[in-house]
Amino acid sequence: MSLLEIEDLSLSIGGTRILEGVNLSVERGQVMGLVGESGSGKSLTALSVMKLLPDAARPEGRLTFDGIDLLDAPEAAMSRLRGEKIGMVFQEPMTALNPVKTIGEQVAEGIRWHTGANRAAAEARARAMLERVGLPERRFPLTRYPHELSGGQRQRVVIAIACALQPKLLIADEPTTALDVVLQAQILDLLRTLVRENGMGLLLIAHDLAVVAEMADRVSVMRQGRIMESGETVRTLTALKHPYTRRLAEASTHVPERTRHTAPAEVATLLRAEDVTKDYPVRQGGLFRRKRPFRAVDGVSFRIGRGECVALVGRSGCGKSTLARMVLALEKPTHGTIRFEGETIEDKDEAALRPLRRHMQVVFQDPYGSFDPRHRVERLVSEPLHLLDERPERARQRTLVAEALEQVGLKPSDMEKYPHEFSGGQRQRIAIARAIITRPRLIVADEPVSALDVSFRAQILDLFAELQRQRDLACLFITHDLTVARAVCDRIMVMDEGRIVESGTPEGVLNRPATTAARALVDAAPDLQRAIDRRAARSG
Amino acid sequence: MSLDPVAAPPRERPLLSRALANRSFVLGLAVTVTVTLVALISFFWTPYDVTDLQVSNRLQGLSLAHPFGTDHMGRDILSMIMIGARNSIAVAMVAVGIGMGVGVPLGAWAAAKGGFADEALMRANDVVFAFPSLLSAVMITAVFGPGAVNAIIAIGIFNVPVFARVARGAALALWPREFILAARAAGKGKVLITVEHILPNIASLLLVQGTIQFALGILAEAGLSYLGLGAQPPMPSWGRMLFDAQTRLAVAPHLALIPGLAIVVTVLGLNLLGDGLRDVLDPRLRRVR
Numbered sequence: 001m002s003l004l005e006i007e008d009l010s011l012s013i014g015g016t017r018i019l020e021g022v023n024l025s026v027e028r029g030q031v032m033g034l035v036g037e038s039g040s041g042k043s044l045t046a047l048s049v050m051k052l053l054p055d056a057a058r059p060e061g062r063l064t065f066d067g068i069d070l071l072d073a074p075e076a077a078m079s080r081l082r083g084e085k086i087g088m089v090f091q092e093p094m095t096a097l098n099p100v101k102t103i104g105e106q107v108a109e110g111i112r113w114h115t116g117a118n119r120a121a122a123e124a125r126a127r128a129m130l131e132r133v134g135l136p137e138r139r140f141p142l143t144r145y146p147h148e149l150s151g152g153q154r155q156r157v158v159i160a161i162a163c164a165l166q167p168k169l170l171i172a173d174e175p176t177t178a179l180d181v182v183l184q185a186q187i188l189d190l191l192r193t194l195v196r197e198n199g200m201g202l203l204l205i206a207h208d209l210a211v212v213a214e215m216a217d218r219v220s221v222m223r224q225g226r227i228m229e230s231g232e233t234v235r236t237l238t239a240l241k242h243p244y245t246r247r248l249a250e251a252s253t254h255v256p257e258r259t260r261h262t263a264p265a266e267v268a269t270l271l272r273a274e275d276v277t278k279d280y281p282v283r284q285g286g287l288f289r290r291k292r293p294f295r296a297v298d299g300v301s302f303r304i305g306r307g308e309c310v311a312l313v314g315r316s317g318c319g320k321s322t323l324a325r326m327v328l329a330l331e332k333p334t335h336g337t338i339r340f341e342g343e344t345i346e347d348k349d350e351a352a353l354r355p356l357r358r359h360m361q362v363v364f365q366d367p368y369g370s371f372d373p374r375h376r377v378e379r380l381v382s383e384p385l386h387l388l389d390e391r392p393e394r395a396r397q398r399t400l401v402a403e404a405l406e407q408v409g410l411k412p413s414d415m416e417k418y419p420h421e422f423s424g425g426q427r428q429r430i431a432i433a434r435a436i437i438t439r440p441r442l443i444v445a446d447e448p449v450s451a452l453d454v455s456f457r458a459q460i461l462d463l464f465a466e467l468q469r470q471r472d473l474a475c476l477f478i479t480h481d482l483t484v485a486r487a488v489c490d491r492i493m494v495m496d497e498g499r500i501v502e503s504g505t506p507e508g509v510l511n512r513p514a515t516t517a518a519r520a521l522v523d524a525a526p527d528l529q530r531a532i533d534r535r536a537a538r539s540g
Numbered sequence: 541m542s543l544d545p546v547a548a549p550p551r552e553r554p555l556l557s558r559a560l561a562n563r564s565f566v567l568g569l570a571v572t573v574t575v576t577l578v579a580l581i582s583f584f585w586t587p588y589d590v591t592d593l594q595v596s597n598r599l600q601g602l603s604l605a606h607p608f609g610t611d612h613m614g615r616d617i618l619s620m621i622m623i624g625a626r627n628s629i630a631v632a633m634v635a636v637g638i639g640m641g642v643g644v645p646l647g648a649w650a651a652a653k654g655g656f657a658d659e660a661l662m663r664a665n666d667v668v669f670a671f672p673s674l675l676s677a678v679m680i681t682a683v684f685g686p687g688a689v690n691a692i693i694a695i696g697i698f699n700v701p702v703f704a705r706v707a708r709g710a711a712l713a714l715w716p717r718e719f720i721l722a723a724r725a726a727g728k729g730k731v732l733i734t735v736e737h738i739l740p741n742i743a744s745l746l747l748v749q750g751t752i753q754f755a756l757g758i759l760a761e762a763g764l765s766y767l768g769l770g771a772q773p774p775m776p777s778w779g780r781m782l783f784d785a786q787t788r789l790a791v792a793p794h795l796a797l798i799p800g801l802a803i804v805v806t807v808l809g810l811n812l813l814g815d816g817l818r819d820v821l822d823p824r825l826r827r828v829r
Contacts (some may be wrong), residue, residue, distance in 0.1 A: 328725050350729055357727040370718035372737050384726040434722065 001067070003028045003201040004049065004169055009061035011044060011055065011225075011351040018044055019225045019243060022061075023227055026169060026201040031192075033216030033233065034205045035248065037453040038424065041225040042205045046171045049203075050088060052079045066168060084114040087162030090169075093154035097146040103130065104142025104155045125164065126146050132159045151316065152183035159190060166198050173205045180316040180480040184210050185524035188215055207453050209252045210526035213237050213535060221245050234535050237528070247455070252456035252528050255487045256465035267305035270441055271327065275301045276336035278322050293387035296322040298498035299336070306441065309475040309504075313521060314495035320478045323495070324444050327476060329353050330360055340442070353487055358387040361435035367427035371419040371429035378415035381405065381434045388438065404433040410461060425456030432463060437473070443475045457484070464488050482525040486510055494518045558820055565731030565816025571809025579626035588616035590623060591774050593633055599792045608653050608798050611781070612788060615796070620776035621802055627777045628690065628806070631770070632757030634692045639699020644746060646700070648738060648785050651715060652730040662708070666699040674763055674766040681769040688771040691764045695757050710742040744821035751814035755807045762803050 002025040011019035019041050026032045036042050047053050051062060051070060063070040065086065073081070082088075090096045098106060107126035111117055116127070127137055147153055155175065162170055172191060176184035192215060195202050206212050212219050213233060220230040221244060231244040240246040277300075279293035298318045306308050314320050325331045327338060329345045338345050340356055343511055348356075360501040361384060364370040371380050381401045385391060392400065402412035408429040419427055428448060435443050445464070449457040465488055479485050485492050485508040494502040494509065496517035502509060513519040559565050569587030588606075594614035608617035650658040660791050677694035684690045714720060714737070723733050762772040773780070778799040785795035 325721075330721060330724055350727070354727050357725065360725075362725045363723060364718040364722065368719055370722055372719045372723075372741070374740050383723060383728070385729040431722075434726075 001064075002026060003066060005062070005064040006045070006049070006201070007062040007064075009045070009048060009054070009063060011041075011048060011059045013057045013342070016056075017225065019048070019059075020226070022166050022222075022227055024203075024220055024227065024230070026203050027217075028168070028201050029195065029199040030217045031195060031202040031204055031215050033212035033219040034203060034222060035207065035209055035212050035219060036222035037248075037455060040222045040521050042207075042222055043173055045222070046088070046173050046203065046205055049169075049171060050082055050086060051075075052082075055098050059373055071463075079399055080114070083110045083162075084165045085168050087165075087170045089155075089166040089170065089172040089175045091177050093151055093158055093178065096158050097154055102143045102145055103135075103140070103160075106143075106157065107164055110161055113325070114165055126160075129160045129164045129372065130157070130457065132194075133163075134186075135160070135196045140179055146184065152179055152186060155179060155183070155187055156190065159187070159194070163194055163198070163200075167200060169201045169203065170194070171203045171205070174207065175202060175204075176211065177207070180335075181482075181524040181526065182315050182480075182520050184211070184526070191215070207247055208526055209237065209454065210528040213528055213531035214526070221248065234303055234532055237532055238536075249528060250297070251455040251458040254328050254461065256458075258465040258469060258488070259279075265316045267308060269303050270306045270308075270340070271476075272303040272339045273303070273323075273327070274301050274337050274339075275332045276326060276338060278319075278326060278331065279334045295498055297333070299328070299442065300495075300498075302493060302500060304442070304474050304476060304505070307468070307472040307474055309464075309477060309489045311489035311492045312476060312478045312495055313480065313482055313485050313492055314517070315480055315521070318495045319498040320495055320527070321446055324362075324446050324476065324478055328360060329357070354387055358384070358438045359440045360442040361438065361440040363428070363431045363435050363443060363445040363448045365450055367424045367431060367451060368419075370431055371427065373419060375418075376415065377401075377405075377417055377419065377427050377430055380419065380428060381415065381437055384438045400431075404437040405430075407467070408433045409459075423456075424452055425459060427461050428452060428456070429463065432460075432467070434469075436467060436473075440473070441475045442476065444478070445467060447480070448477075450479065461487050480521070482506075482510060482521050483527060494521065555820065556643075559816070562816045562820050564812040565820055566812070568809050568816050571805060572813050573646055575806050575809065576629060577623055578622050579629050582622035582626045586616075586622050588619045590615050590619050590776055599788070599795075601792075602794065607613065609792070609794050611784065611795055612792075615776075616779075617798055620781060621778070621798060624776050624778040624781065624799065625802065625806070627771050627775065628758045628761050628803075629690050629693065631688060631761040632754050635695035635699055635757045635760075636753050638693070639703045639753060640697030640750060642696075643700040643703025643705075644707045644739075646735050647704035648711050650704070651708045651711035651736065651738075652734055659808075661704070665704055668698065674760065677682045677760065677764055678767065678769060681764065682771075686769040686772060688775070691761060691770045694764070695760045698760075699753050699757070701751060703746065703749065706745060707742060710745050711738050714738055714741055729794030744817075748814050748818045751810050751817060755810035755814070758803065758810070772817035 004026040006024040009019055009022040010017070022045055023031065024034070024045070033044065034042050044053070048059050049065070049070065053059065059071060066083070082539065097331050104123060104126050107129055108122040111122040111125050112119070123142065126141060128197050130135065130140065130142070133532055135153060135156055140153070146157070149157065156330055176187050179187060180467060188211065191202060194200065195390065204215055216233045218231060219236050221228045221242065223244055228244045229236060237249065276297060277295065278297040281293055291441060306402045312320050312323065322331070326333050333346050340360060344354060345353065345356060374413070378398065378401050381404055382397050385397060385400065398415070405412055405414055410426065410429055410433065416466055419430065422430065449460050452460060461484065464475065468475060477485065477489055492504060492506050492509045493500050494515065501515045502513070503516045509518055510522055513522045576746060597610050597614035598612050599610065600606055603609070606616050606618065608621065610616055611620070623705070646661060650661045675690070680694040681690045720733060723737055761770055761777070762779035762782070765777040766783045768783070770779055771777040781799040782796055784800070789796055
């Protein structure tokens with residue numbers, strides 16, 4: 001009998017059917033991958049197993065874990081199961097930990113609660129567990145607080161909490177979506193080792209087929225609350241029998257058609273950065289202690305030609321976003337110069353920057369945070385029109401907004417709506433409409449597709465390629481994912497610890513990375529085909 | 541994929557129907573509206589003239605002619621309560637107005653400016669906070685003379701740092717958000733961004749704080765006029781009525797009970813209104829049912 005057996009699970013919330021006849025099973029010592037787009041019901045399936053559903057949810061069907069019927073189990077029995085027999089890892093390591101407790105306390109807490117061990121014994125086990133997930137006590141004392149750790153380290157703590165009691169089943173809900181590709185590879189590796197060593201079952205939820213192909217023994221594809229297809233991973237992902245599975249696979253390997261600027265040296269320079277450095281003051285301990293600066297960007301020089309698309313690739317925290325903000329004149333460099341169309345921007349005040357701002361616009365990562373929730377799309381998209389010498393009157397403004405919306409594939413009538421009425425992908429289109437409305441020469445896109453599902457990602461990449469072709473638009477495309485960079489860019493710059501360490505054509509960097517930083521990114525880049533090949537070779 | 545348990549959020553109910561379903565909001569609103577109406581009516585009509593002293597009628601109990609009785613000078617207590625409501629509301633309203641009018645721009649400016657200006661303003665705030673507000677109000681009215689206007693100014697001054705702090709805190713949380721960055725990339729200056737994006741997004745918070753400060757203002761006014769530093773006789777005020785009732789507590793307890801109840805009911809109503817408003821306006825506190 002399987003470790004976890006979900007039979008004909010249906011779920012409705014307030015009269016709306018969310019899940020419909022879901023069948024799924026997880027075996028001991030195996031990884032079940034559950035793939036689907038946002039809103040397909042993956043997370044709710046996981047929460048049903050934990051019985052952590054919202055009050056209004058009405059589950060039906062059968063959920064059997066290790067011979068126990070979960071739907072009939074009383075809350076007290078569930079509390080004992082959760083954490084001890086079933087562990088869970090959430091997506092966002094920033095919010096999954098309690099900020100006022102040390103990591104040692106947080107790992108030990110569950111051990112004490114479930115086993116009744118005394119403080120010392122629980123702490124010893126916590127220490128061993130943290131060591132196990134790659135946080136040895138020498139370098140990461142148990143007295144550290146979550147904010148003293150990086151995102152990847154925090155996710156390790158979350159995994160340590162979930163696995164501290166060697167649960168029989170671990171549910172990981174998008175455990176690596178909030179992390180950069182290198183950390184993603186490390187965390188996946190850790191999960192795989194834990195599965196092998198402890199013989200636990202893993203239900204891995206992801207929207208990225210490449211992640212699942214890498215990890216799972218079997219895979220289930222979910223859409224709109226139903227399981228579309230289920231089967232052994234390599235066979236399912238090579239045969240692509242179900243049309244939806246095929247669509248997902250195509251989206252995740254999608255490369256937009258575009259003509260490349262072959263000789264970037266010949267085009268006129270649009271943007272040139274010379275020896276740009278940014279220091280941030282860091283408060284060390286007390287209020288009156290001396291401030292020691294932290295160097296986020298360290299002597300960076302580069303150029304972008306007219307109409308050229310350049311990718312800035314690096315791990316999170318390497319200084320990419322700081323550099324982007326300096327290019328956009330939202331922050332001033334500590335020293336160095338940035339010229340846009342030959343004019344320096346770092347020494348100008350807001351009034352002098354106005355004519356330049358019109359020609360450089362921005363698209364951010366988070367399609368939820370980049371709009372004022374209280375404004376309608378018309379007002380949001382027309383915001384940069386403020387930069388034109390003469391602000392167009394209302395009727396003209398509406399035509400411009402309508403044109404911009406049509407360009408990004410939305411309807412002109414959408415301008416009457418509020419941002420929350422759109423999906424993540426559509427919001428990113430609105431963000432792009434806002435960026436192109438002044439007909440800029442440069443768009444700085446800071447991780448524009450990292451928060452999106454694969455299908456939306458493919459569409460947005462297509463849109464970028466399309467806009468570049470039509471408008472001769474230069475683009476500084478910031479990402480941690482080399483696959484994405486290769487898809488839309490003429491040139492790749494690799495950034496590491498504040499410096500640009502390598503730069504070249506996408507093929508050059510991807511096939512022959514010269515530095516360790518670039519190689520780490522290349523190795524970790526999720527690639528569906530490569531993952532399948534590797535799996536097939538491994539199983540012989 | 542977020543952890544939000546509801547995949548496709550159903551459309552939110554409109555603000556009004558959400559507000560009407562909130563019991564503390566409805567109750568608070570009812571009390572506040574009633575008190576305000578009573579105060580407004582007192583401008584045109586009161587059962588008796590409160591400057592008309594009829595010592596022969598003094599210290600009467602509750603009766604049909606005088607529903608709340610009369611005081612030691614024979615004035616009708618109902619009429620005094622009505623005019624007292626007008627007085628309390630006017631003082632509290634203007635004081636909150638001063639607090640918001642000065643505090644919110646200061647706080648928003650500090651958040652936008654950052655650095656030394658911010659630090660200096662907030663430390664100045666701390667200094668004002670450090671004085672017990674009633675004591676300082678006593679000081680101000682003692683120096684400039686007692687009276688409703690000086691009471692308003694004194695209470696107003698102590699509302700400024702409250703609003704400055706709330707506005708600054710909320711604005712600071714908004715400044716690093718991407719939609720603000722986008723507005724800056726669109727070339728908008730800090731003043732324009734504050735007016736267009738920051739203030740509308742912190743308005744609900746300020747409104748809630750406003751109702752709470754309003755209630756505190758009414759209490760402070762009662763306190764000041766109890767000490768004889770608020771509205772001067774013959775203008776009746778709730779605090780003064782309490783003071784006058786004090787020596788006659790054994791003979792005529794209703795003299796103290798009625799203005800006391802008026803204060804309690806008004807403050808309670810405003811606090812309920814504030815709580816309700818917060819639940820209605822702040823989506824983070826809304827439960828998924």
